[in-house]
Amino acid sequence: MQTTDVDNLFQAEADIKGAQARQEKAERTKDIGEPIDLKSKIISLVVRGQDVWTAESSKVVRRIDLN
16 A cells, blocks of 8 residues: 555655755745746746746646736
């Protein structure tokens, strides 16, 4: 049986410290800027004026207004 729950796996001390550092950084930086929520992975991105065009891995092209 395979699991993705890290609490059930053996971890090196460095891996545990790294995971804690990533979690602390995410908590510190969660309110910085105005992140754009996208539904899938970005394959290509083009900025034209105040618009951003994205080609996503879900076979979708989106225009996002930056204003």
